[in-house]
Amino acid sequence: MHELSIREMSEALRDRRISSRELTQHFLDRIAHFDARLNSFITVTPERALQQADAADARLAQGADTAPPLLGIPLAEKDIFCTEGVRTSCGSKMLDNFIAPYSATAVRKLHDEAGAVLLGKCNMDEFAMGSSNETSFYGPVKNPWDETRVPGGSSGGSAAAVAASLAPAATATDTGGSIRQPAALTGLTGIKPTYGRVSRYGMIAFASSLDQGGVLAHSAEDAAYVLQAMAGFDPRDSTSVDRPVEDYTATLNAPLKGLRIGLPGEYFTDGLDAKVRVAIDAATEVFRQLGAEVRPVSLPHAALAVPTYYVVAPAEASSNLSRYDGVRYGHRTEGATSLEELYRKSRAEGFGAEVQRRIMVGTYVLSHGYYDAYYRQAQKVRRLIAQDFDAAFQQVDMLLGPTTTDIAFKLGEKTADPVSMYLNDVYTIAANLAGIPAMNLPCGFKTVGDAELPIGLQLMGSAFTEARLLNAAHQYQQATGWHQRRPVNFE
Amino acid sequence: MDTSVQDSGWEAVIGLEVHCQLNTESKIFSAAATHFGDEPNTHACAVDLGLPGVLPVFNHDALTKAAMFGLAIDATIAERSMFDRKHYFYADLPKGYQITQWTYPIVARGHLDIEVDGITKRIGVTRAHMEEDAGKSLHDAYPHMTGIDLNRAGTPLIEIVSEPEIRSAAEAVAYLKKLHQIVVYLGICDGNMAEGNFRCDANVSVRRRGATEFGTRTESKNINSFRYVERAIEYEISRQIEVLEAGGKIIQETRQFDPGTGETRSLRVKEDANDYRYFPDPDLLPVILEKDTLAAIRAAMPELPEAKAARFQSQYGLSAYDATTLTAERALADYYEAVVKASGADPKLCANWVMTDLLGALNKAGAEVDLARSPIGSAALAGLIKRIADNTISGKIAKDVFEAMWNDEAKGDDAADAIIKAKGLVQITDTGAIEAAIDKVIADNPSQLADYRGGKDRLFGFFVGQVMKATRGKANPALVNNLLKAKLAG
Structure with a gap:
């Protein structure tokens, strides 16, 4: 049952071949059976899931014609999305006791409007700060393809859960690659939409100008169904864009003939693993055979993306995380004798090392006398990076390159060296700085010892070209089978 | 400083x-x-x-x-x-x-x-x-x-x-x-x-x-x-x-x-x-x-104090001092204009009543009463001023009516009329009635009459006072003056 696509599940539900309760129970059973190994969920919500499944079944019994496609389909949420009545921890001790009193707009759209079933809340790097899911207060997540390796981050729990088929798909967020990098490392299709396409309301803020909600799924088609239900203007988010959402599934089968694909030279340099490069080259050839025209392009400021990001993101994070002060909710230290001590201890106890590091960096770059040298300068470079993309999209329709320099690394391999961890996002960060949509799709495997580890390719498009990206990804997936592979130990 | x-x-x-x-x-x-x-x-x-x-x-x-x-x-x-x-x-x-x-x-x-x-x-x-x-x-x-x-x-x-x-x-x-x-x-x-x-x-x-x-x-x-x-x-x-x-x-x-x-x-x-x-x-x-x-906001801007004061001077013929006083607060200016509009009376008369009598009473009442909670609303005050303008009552009687209104002896926009009626304060403008009162006063005060006629002009005030007393203040003062002068002259 868990190998079905979302479309197939939806059809089976409509035809009453299965019930949402059966489907939901099946995934709950898989979570119960496998997740002790993976640690991909922070909170599982079986009772709520079965209630929602029953409600979906009742609606389906009244007539499937008007039912939205996701009605009765179980999904997992990254624990960064507020879910009313359910603990929403953001992977932090700070919010270990926080039961959200409201639901994020994306959650409302998926579950209240589209009728999807909430299986639970997925593990993640603390406040989405990390690339390996090792900064989570709830412990690291294992990669289902090799349990000695990381699933990537920050959406590592969502990625591992979907890769191991503990959920058909999961929501995730991407501030500098947190959807695409885990997707690459776990063999999934993941899409980060254009900034402003999915509401950020109720999605706990890391870096407000970069954060964007999206989807981790097995295929472009599955991702299209979920994104369709999540996307759209939200008056509660001033940065969401009031523009109609395209029909993502309607154009999946459009031919790619004449599609102009650019290969950014800066993404194919020495840092890229040779095997990954071979897989990307092969995928490029597939696109060519599908009718795409491939040509080289240049993103001259690509090398500045990581340093720019590590000014902008910590600056915004240091501000966004100011609200966690132990006063109104969240972790509060015991026995503080002054307000100052309450703040100091609550925050020192509630935040992990990586979060504290970024708060300090962010505080520094915004400080009086440093603002111009760092934050203002970073904003200028950010504009240059965005202009690089504008220029490239004058010549081509989308960009193709690697998502990561290599396959998943070992647990603990990079925890001692923050900079090497930060360099994981070297190919993904620019899309966030420019606000453009980007996705990962599996394009091969690299054999390491006994294990086969997925390789991902990245497609990037100009603003609001999600439909075109999903179309290209779907056509590639029709021509190849990488996305259908599943890790062997989770049958 | x-x-x-x-x-x-x-x-x-x-x-x-x-x-x-x-x-x-x-x-x-x-x-x-x-x-x-x-x-x-x-x-x-x-x-x-x-x-x-x-x-x-x-x-x-x-x-x-x-x-x-x-x-x-x-x-x-x-x-x-x-x-x-x-x-x-x-x-x-x-x-x-x-x-x-x-x-x-x-x-x-x-x-x-x-x-x-x-x-x-x-x-x-x-x-x-x-x-x-x-x-x-x-x-x-x-x-x-x-x-x-x-x-x-x-x-x-x-x-x-x-x-x-x-x-x-x-x-x-x-x-x-x-x-x-x-x-x-x-x-x-x-x-x-x-x-x-x-x-x-x-x-x-x-x-x-x-x-x-x-x-x-x-x-x-x-x-x-x-x-x-x-x-x-x-x-x-x-x-x-x-x-x-x-x-x-x-x-x-x-x-x-x-x-x-x-x-x-x-x-x-x-x-x-x-x-x-x-x-x-x-x-x-x-x-x-x-x-x-911004242009729409500008067009919908309420009139500001300085502009309002200038308009009060030109439109109502008020002095600069009166105009400034009446426009100090928007609520007072609105009150004043409502009185003018509802009474149809001389704007200067209205200004005097608002500034002297109303503000005087408000000041005396202290912090508990402000314009918004005044016992006399603009329509009620207009009702009173209307009766001065149409000679129903004299300005002097009007002060008594105002006090009765302030003390809530009648309520509503027609409070002045109600009090005038209840207390029988309608001004006497009937020449015959006033002449009768004058004749009686003259007859009752022969020595003062003699003194007056002997050149003591100051006594004219005495006769006016007696006539007003006899009419309980209701006689039209201008009529009393004219008729009395004629009668005393003999």
């Missing part, structure tokens, strides 16, 4: 920052209501509480009101302004930052004219920016604990910053009163200082007369009455002069005014101050005010 300062050879330099709450229905970045005085935390939604994941949405009503203020002080209104975050930790600041406008405020470079001791002076307004108010810490509500009330958190404010062009406490108060008058006139602020609608921080320094450099300044925070502002500034000027004359130095610090002692005391020195780490709020888009929208 008081003479002691003037004589000392010192000059005060004062700049004021005024926090003015805009009276929008909902908060500046959330849909919660802006209400004063309700149970703590009953008007605080998820956004006001700074819950994880919430986002601000700008209430454009605040923009309209801020722009109105800018237009009223002849300022530049930014087509594009921006919100920044100002960071500091405090228990009643839920997000750990305040959303304010730092680099690009909505209003810049305005001015207003004040008058002190008959001299008009122009004070520059550097800027006015929109921001959110903080919550309140309740230190007395629980023993050994502090309560937090977030009802006020997110109330829209404009912070109005003056140039350091104010030179005395009297000028500061005149500036504040003018500002207060403008925002209340515009209807953008309720102006209730006791409720914190309108609060003032005073930056004060002193320097030797003739010096061009500013001295070190102190900031006295959150003073909430005109009188306190005056006392705080006066105290601070004398204190600084005393320190400097004793060879000391002024420390740049924040001070608090204590109304009990009339003194300011140090709250914190500048070295402890926060680095606010301002940066543009990434959750909010730039605030765009299109030219057309």
